[in-house]
Amino acid sequence: MSRRRDEIEAERLLARALGPRGPELSCEQCFEALDRYVELELADADAAAAVPGMKAHLEGCPACDEDYRSLLAFLDREG
Amino acid sequence: MAMPTEATGASWDVRAAEDSDQLHARLSGGGPAREAAAVELHALLLKAARFEVGRRRGSLPHLRGDDRESLAQQSADDALMAVLAKLDQFRGESRFTTWAYKFALLEAGVKVRRRAWHGHEIPIEDEAWERLADAGAAVDQDVERRELIAALRTEIERSLSSRQREVLIAVALNDVPIDVLAERLGTTRGALYKTLHDARKKLRRALAERGLGLDADRIEGGR
Numbered sequence: 001m002s003r004r005r006d007e008i009e010a011e012r013l014l015a016r017a018l019g020p021r022g023p024e025l026s027c028e029q030c031f032e033a034l035d036r037y038v039e040l041e042l043a044d045a046d047a048a049a050a051v052p053g054m055k056a057h058l059e060g061c062p063a064c065d066e067d068y069r070s071l072l073a074f075l076d077r078e079g
Numbered sequence: 080m081a082m083p084t085e086a087t088g089a090s091w092d093v094r095a096a097e098d099s100d101q102l103h104a105r106l107s108g109g110g111p112a113r114e115a116a117a118v119e120l121h122a123l124l125l126k127a128a129r130f131e132v133g134r135r136r137g138s139l140p141h142l143r144g145d146d147r148e149s150l151a152q153q154s155a156d157d158a159l160m161a162v163l164a165k166l167d168q169f170r171g172e173s174r175f176t177t178w179a180y181k182f183a184l185l186e187a188g189v190k191v192r193r194r195a196w197h198g199h200e201i202p203i204e205d206e207a208w209e210r211l212a213d214a215g216a217a218v219d220q221d222v223e224r225r226e227l228i229a230a231l232r233t234e235i236e237r238s239l240s241s242r243q244r245e246v247l248i249a250v251a252l253n254d255v256p257i258d259v260l261a262e263r264l265g266t267t268r269g270a271l272y273k274t275l276h277d278a279r280k281k282l283r284r285a286l287a288e289r290g291l292g293l294d295a296d297r298i299e300g301g302r
Binding site for chain 1: 127130131134172173174177178180181184185188192210211213214215216217218224227228231235247250251252254256257258268269272273275276279280282283286
């Protein structure tokens with residue numbers, strides 16, 4: 001692995017250990033708001049402002065982030 | 080062909096939104112119309128579950144096509160039960176179908192992650208320490224980052240409860256999916272994430288007390 005990739009991996013590890021910036025939703029709150037959040041994103045609206053704490057939670061929770069990416073990808077494909 | 084709505088852009092059309100509303104209305108009613116609507120909903124959920132299983136097939140290289148289909152079917156069945164049980168919780172903040180799809184994607188995602196980890200041991204602490212040591216070596220010319228990584232290991236061992244340490248090491252350092260860990264520990268994703276959140280907060284505070292230069296909003300971040 002190149003030195004640059006090692007440094008990126010080190011930063012990723014630190015970010016995962018120390019968590020996201022700012023207040024964040026819980027997993028339950030994230031799931032509750034996920035459909036609205038994704039539709040706002042697909043409509044090019046300011047989803048992060050409409051659902052405070054969602055973006056931080058998605059940065060901190062890999063499982064919820066996967067659910068978010070899946071819904072986004074599915075709706076994007078289905079139209 | 081239906082026209083795009085102003086609110087949701089070109090890929091979203093009025094007819095699909097109306098269909099979605101009608102599906103919710105039929106499910107909320109009774110009799111044969113409700114049964115037919117449940118069959119229709121199951122087909123939609125199955126489409127979403129197949130999409131998710133297909134997207135994640137790389138994590139299940141040993142699974143045959145009919146096993147993947149079975150996983151998608153189970154996910155759609157479980158999602159249908161969840162959606163019907165929570166129907167009165169739908170508040171209309173999105174299309175009904177979008178709201179329903181998230182249950183199918185969640186069920187399929189969790190099932191795929193658990194299947195992918197089936198029979199695998201959760202990595203032990205030593206592997207996390209190796210990863211931290213590698214991270215420290217990668218930033219050896221950055222004194223502040225090197226000190227931060229060294230202190231991080233110390234504080235993980237010193238400041239966290241054994242449960243917090245276990246969850247943080249598995250999920251944050253060893254990349255164990257939180258659903259997999261939740262299943263092994265007999266708890267939920269939400270409960271484990273709360274433990275992880277509290278552990279991170281403790282670590283940020285402990286590191287800040289050492290003057291390790293983390294941003295203020297990182298230190299105070301919380302729910």
